[in-house]
Amino acid sequence: MRSTLKNKRRAILAGALALAVVCLSVALAHAEPDKKTDPKPAPKKLTGAELYAINCNRCHPERYATEFTAAQWKTIMLHMRVRANLPAAQAKVILKYLQEDAGN
Amino acid sequence: MKISSLIPGLAVAGCALGVALTPRAAAMISDEDFNALRSMVTNQDQRIGQLEKLHEQDQQTHQQDQQTIQQLEQRLGETQTLATNAEQKAEAAAKIQPVYPVAGGAMSALHNFTMAGDAEVQFGQAQGQHSTFSLADFAPIFLFRANDNILFEAGFDVTLQNNTDLSGKPNGGSSTSVNLSFAQLDYLLNDYVTVVAGYMVLPLGTYSERAAGWLNKIPDDPLPVDFLPGAGVGAQLRGSVPVGQAGQMLTYSVYGVNGPSSTDGTADAGSLDLGGNVGGDAIGSPNLNGNPSGGGRIGWFYPWKAHYDIELGVSGQSGTWSGNYLWSALVVDAAIHISPYFEVKGEYINTWQETDNAGTIQPTGWWVQTSYKLAGLNLDAPVVNDLELVGRYDTANDAMGSTTDRYTAGFVYYLTNTLLLEGDYEWLINHGFNANGLPSSQFVIQLSYGF
Numbered sequence: 001m002r003s004t005l006k007n008k009r010r011a012i013l014a015g016a017l018a019l020a021v022v023c024l025s026v027a028l029a030h031a032e033p034d035k036k037t038d039p040k041p042a043p044k045k046l047t048g049a050e051l052y053a054i055n056c057n058r059c060h061p062e063r064y065a066t067e068f069t070a071a072q073w074k075t076i077m078l079h080m081r082v083r084a085n086l087p088a089a090q091a092k093v094i095l096k097y098l099q100e101d102a103g104n
Numbered sequence: 105m106k107i108s109s110l111i112p113g114l115a116v117a118g119c120a121l122g123v124a125l126t127p128r129a130a131a132m133i134s135d136e137d138f139n140a141l142r143s144m145v146t147n148q149d150q151r152i153g154q155l156e157k158l159h160e161q162d163q164q165t166h167q168q169d170q171q172t173i174q175q176l177e178q179r180l181g182e183t184q185t186l187a188t189n190a191e192q193k194a195e196a197a198a199k200i201q202p203v204y205p206v207a208g209g210a211m212s213a214l215h216n217f218t219m220a221g222d223a224e225v226q227f228g229q230a231q232g233q234h235s236t237f238s239l240a241d242f243a244p245i246f247l248f249r250a251n252d253n254i255l256f257e258a259g260f261d262v263t264l265q266n267n268t269d270l271s272g273k274p275n276g277g278s279s280t281s282v283n284l285s286f287a288q289l290d291y292l293l294n295d296y297v298t299v300v301a302g303y304m305v306l307p308l309g310t311y312s313e314r315a316a317g318w319l320n321k322i323p324d325d326p327l328p329v330d331f332l333p334g335a336g337v338g339a340q341l342r343g344s345v346p347v348g349q350a351g352q353m354l355t356y357s358v359y360g361v362n363g364p365s366s367t368d369g370t371a372d373a374g375s376l377d378l379g380g381n382v383g384g385d386a387i388g389s390p391n392l393n394g395n396p397s398g399g400g401r402i403g404w405f406y407p408w409k410a411h412y413d414i415e416l417g418v419s420g421q422s423g424t425w426s427g428n429y430l431w432s433a434l435v436v437d438a439a440i441h442i443s444p445y446f447e448v449k450g451e452y453i454n455t456w457q458e459t460d461n462a463g464t465i466q467p468t469g470w471w472v473q474t475s476y477k478l479a480g481l482n483l484d485a486p487v488v489n490d491l492e493l494v495g496r497y498d499t500a501n502d503a504m505g506s507t508t509d510r511y512t513a514g515f516v517y518y519l520t521n522t523l524l525l526e527g528d529y530e531w532l533i534n535h536g537f538n539a540n541g542l543p544s545s546q547f548v549i550q551l552s553y554g555f
Contacts, residue, residue: 046350060319075218078290085343087345
């Protein structure tokens, strides 16, 4: 009787252990990062040069940064932000890009 | 007995052997070798002593380095704290606008004043007429930036032009005109809303806001644009909302203006005055209509990469123009850029005008313009590379008996990025009661400069 009871307990323990191993392996398999299903990295923010090319050249010929001083660019960008409905963040990046090589 | 007698014998023999071998072993290590060995050991002792001293010095140096690193780390932390505090203070200071303008180099009037604009000279000939320098135009835009959020801007149009009759035919003499194109105050309320007030360029379509001589690639305006007011007195809210990080955006404009008026105080079909402000009537009333006009535009701009984009917009305006008679407009605009060289754009314009003598009339028209920069052919030819070919079709029906279709072919030669030589030839097909007075073709050459 005792041996039968022990065998049953062992069988139950072995089954539980096997089930735990299977569950753990399945859980680990799902927890492991899958390169194929990884979310795409956040899109790169556009640079001032890129935003300038996207927004400015579609309405008028290219104006070179050296054509105006940094202060003049600030005023002109304010005018263009209103006239062309440029988003504030984009206008700031474009302004910074133009001021980097602004004339004296 | 034999064994006991052997032991003393072996002992004696061992002693004898030991005595005999001892002098030979001593002879193997000489005094010189011993002294050399001793001096070697002494030197090694000294070297070990020196190494121990060096080790102690290294340990001291290491401890000093550790202390220096700790001090530097402390200083770095203090510096970072100071920088963070300074940044916070700067942000807080930036939010506080001075009540009065601060005098000084950075805020002086001239420092914040900028002039932009354009100038044009036209030479042309219409069929049946003499060729002539037909126009000289100076169109400055004065910009004054009061601070980072306030801009005042005003545009003028000073033009010397041959006098013409209603059909555009010269009728003797010339005149100089000075027109106020716009004069508006812009207050950037936040990143998404700008408040505009004054005499504003109206966002009915996009042509009116991008119509400077050096921006338009053809010297004259599309015909149906004449059905719309270019500017109006009132107030406007406008701005844009970026969508994503790729440059896509939604734009909007909402405005209220005095609206169109009547040239003679009547509500007859030919009396519409789109000049931009309400006029008085013949009996002295300062305002022909008590109801201002409202309008706006919604636009969507989608660039999938630089120089590759599409823009779509819908705009309109409605209000009374004379008494209770309504004038309304609907404009659909579109523009596409494919590469830095190819562009297509156009507008569809429909207006409704309630009149006293002709019921509701519906002046309407549309135009489409395409252009291609030959630099896209990669011919590596200097003159060709600076050339852009332009074509346009426009049509306008004034709903009062006249319709005009026009085909235009032209070019833009970029002498510099802002000095343009434009030329075009136009074929006109006129229908209606005054068609006989209109030329069937003309050419125009224009030198444009943007500054």
